[in-house]
Amino acid sequence: MEVVITWTAEDAARVVADVVMRLVAERPAAVLGLATGTSPLGAYRLLIEEHRARKVFFAAARAVLLDEYIGLPPDHPEAYRAVIRREFTDHVDLAPDRLHGPDVWADDLPAACARYDRLLAELGGVDLQLLGIGTDGHLGFNEPGSSLRSRTRVKTLTTATRADNARFFASPDEVPHHVVTQGLGTITDARHVLLVATGKPKAEPVARAVEGPLAAVCPASVLQLHPHATVVLDEAAAAGLQLADYYREAYAGKPSWQHL
Numbered sequence: 001m002e003v004v005i006t007w008t009a010e011d012a013a014r015v016v017a018d019v020v021m022r023l024v025a026e027r028p029a030a031v032l033g034l035a036t037g038t039s040p041l042g043a044y045r046l047l048i049e050e051h052r053a054r055k056v057f058f059a060a061a062r063a064v065l066l067d068e069y070i071g072l073p074p075d076h077p078e079a080y081r082a083v084i085r086r087e088f089t090d091h092v093d094l095a096p097d098r099l100h101g102p103d104v105w106a107d108d109l110p111a112a113c114a115r116y117d118r119l120l121a122e123l124g125g126v127d128l129q130l131l132g133i134g135t136d137g138h139l140g141f142n143e144p145g146s147s148l149r150s151r152t153r154v155k156t157l158t159t160a161t162r163a164d165n166a167r168f169f170a171s172p173d174e175v176p177h178h179v180v181t182q183g184l185g186t187i188t189d190a191r192h193v194l195l196v197a198t199g200k201p202k203a204e205p206v207a208r209a210v211e212g213p214l215a216a217v218c219p220a221s222v223l224q225l226h227p228h229a230t231v232v233l234d235e236a237a238a239a240g241l242q243l244a245d246y247y248r249e250a251y252a253g254k255p256s257w258q259h260l
């Protein structure tokens with residue numbers, strides 16, 4: 001696992017944006033796995049700026065969602081397809097029909113979940129999966145206790161996750177209880193997984209994921225098994241790492257594209 005510690009959240013966003021830009025330059029038809037939540041927003045903003053400066057193009061790429069709430073109408077502003085369009089894809093040249101997500105409005109949800117896993121395979125697999133981490137160590141919406149080999153399926157959110165996400169809704173009661181999420185096995189099928197975490201509340205889950213035991217109680221620890229996993233942190237999110245000095249030394253002074 002490569003751990004890149006940057007000074008600020010903006011520096012972390014720059015590293016993430018550079019990884020996406022390099023991938024899309026090398027492979028215009030790349031399949032990008034996009035996360036929602038606050039963690040990747042800085043990178044999305046930079047990518048929008050770079051697209052406006054005509055330095056990155058997404059017309060041949062595809063994007064796939066990591067997860068989606070169950071029970072929100074498709075046009076709800078907090079449905080993850082709507083969030084990703086608003087925060088990123090509608091501001092670049094990625095057509096809406098090249099953005100894919102699980103069909104949480106299907107009558108038969110298990111069949112829709114299996115269809116989503118098949119779609120990811122038919123697209124040739126995910127080249128780069130962007131990830132955030134929950135304060136409870138979740139990855140996607142694979143809450144603690146998730147099977148490390150799970151596939152896309154329905155999950156129930158923990159009280160802690162619903163409380164964390166209440167900030168996006170008018171009242172905490174409006175946060176859905178259920179989601180469809182790519183499983184941990186699905187996520188780790190991606191050729192490169194990149195987790196970005198910033199701010200003090202992420203220090204503890206990051207330390208458990210990166211340096212703790214591989215355990216279902218911290219789903220993000222599954223990244224330890226991945227042959228190409230990158231963790232991009234600011235100093236606050238790196239505060240719990242025992243090996244922080246080693247990571248800083250290993251990457252000191254290198255431009256971000258050389259890290260990864």
Ligand code: F6R
Nearest residue numbers: 035036037038039132133134140
């Ligand atoms: C979002 C997702 C979640 C978030 C995580 C961190 O699609 O799957 O795992 O990445 O909850 O959320 P933020 O970035 O808002 O702290």
